[in-house]
Amino acid sequence: MGALNINVFNPVRIHFGNGFISEAGKIAKKYSDTALIVTGKTSMQKSGTLGRLVKILKDAGVNPVIYDKITPNPTIDEIDEAARIAKEKRVGLIIGLGGGSPLDSSKAIAVAAKGNIPVWDYLKTPATEALPVITIVSTSGTGSEVNRYSVMTNPKTKEKPGFGYECMYPKEAIIDPEIMASMPPYVTAATGFDVFVHVLEAFTGKARNAFSSAYCMQTFYLLKDNLIKAYNEPNNLEIRGNMALASALAGLAIDLSGVGIIHALEHPVSGNYPNVAHGAGLAALVVESMKYNLEACKRDFMLIAHHLGVKRAGKTDDEYAYSLIEKIEEMLKAINLNIRLKDLGVEKDRLPGMAKEAFATMGFAAQNNPETVDEKEALKLLEASY
Ligand SMILES: [Fe+2]
Structure with a gap:
């Protein structure tokens, strides 16, 4: 590894x-x-x-x-x-x-x-x-x-x-x-989902290593039990504490191993639309980006699915890896973040410019993505997420 x-x-x-x-x-x-x-x-x-x-x-x-x-x-x-x-x-x-x-x-x-x-x-x-x-x-x-x-x-x-x-x-x-405890539900959802994308990208990126992976695995466990609960039980301090730990562990993971294409694409989105919350932008981009990375990340996706409590139940490797994407869609629905770029007010004719910016300002993240990605493919991902 x-x-x-x-x-x-x-x-x-x-x-x-x-x-x-x-x-x-x-x-x-x-x-x-x-x-x-x-x-x-x-x-x-x-x-x-x-x-x-x-x-x-x-x-x-x-x-x-x-x-x-x-x-x-x-x-x-x-x-x-x-x-x-x-x-x-x-x-x-x-x-x-x-x-x-x-x-x-x-x-x-x-x-x-x-x-x-x-x-x-x-x-x-x-x-x-x-x-x-x-x-x-x-x-x-x-x-x-x-x-x-x-x-x-x-x-x-x-x-x-x-x-x-x-x-x-x-x-x-x-x-x-x-x-x-004073965080409003939308902020809990968006920031909590940011934690997931941090560990997803640090765990699967080219710069991954044993230390960041250890942080990621503990974070996946914490997210499994606490992300949706934090949204539904805002005053539960034990759950808030677990999400705070998850955030810090994921922050240490990206400090070591960086982020990937989801963050590279999100920065131009909220850069051009400053009212878009970072975590909401990530939510709009995650599913298509995971599909794009599926082949390169098959074993990792299976491992993450396992950590998030998805049952294998006779699934083939391909099916089990894909079940992580379905699990994430389910999670997004539960925290009301099952959204597309157009829901965030993004204009379609701005997508080509954003694909370019992803490489101009977040090139290190794009390069860290498990699957090689260029500007043309980045545009396709933005369009599929629209
Ligand atoms: Fe982030």
Whole structure:
């Protein structure tokens, strides 16, 4: 399995447990007396988590500066603005609070606040320095809490690339399931499904290895018992905790082994349509992409089907591998994400441009896909998912 040369590195200290946010002040104080909290415009305010964090930091003697303008698909303008504020206020620490968008942004801001060029230029100029980052995650899906990746959108070109340098690993991640109980059902569904696609793509991709596969297998077990339940029982903290673990494990898996064509195609979708949730875009693309990869992934699909509890019941290898696709369709129906690209408001004449962008900005993910895929085939996948 996988390559012979394996390089495993992840320096993130993970704190997992109910109520752990109360330790945030003590943890932050290790790094700085002034911290920039990076968050979105509404949910952390509405749930009271932002106010609570501000108090926790102040009580520990850390002065909080708030940047709460991060949008669901964060733009480079937001990141550069926050980095400017971080420099002006001389903050020594960035705290990402919320879902994937603020967490991703906190890492990009940490780089831009340390350097002297716009954040977009770091796609070409590798970053070697960043301010320390602490992540406090409020959704269970992104995996961003424990890895180095950041995704940002250029509003002029609509490009939505991902990037991640070694200096961008968060120093510490606080994973507190209690914070996640405030997630609305649609967010639970979309972020939970993102977890599945992370492990699907890390487990089957060309850069897979024994370490990422171990994370993936545990994640499949957790998803089997908790993904649909988290959607139906939002206040069940045990289930929230299991989904939070699944998110982190999947985040570690993609940190080691990357994603594939589903993510490569999704980024142009939500890059061009910023109101589309990442997980919803993935849901629209997953079935056709799995059919495309079926032959290359037959044994892996059988193994995943087994982990997700699909009974073999006399099926041939081909039938059992295909039953994973049916299982995923069933799962999507159960969480109300059985959707197509047109349901997300995507216009058909934009598909060729998106197929091109998938390779321009997410080429590393397309190349990691188990089955070789070029722009023509990517367009066919987008059309079949429309
Ligand atoms: Fe994702």
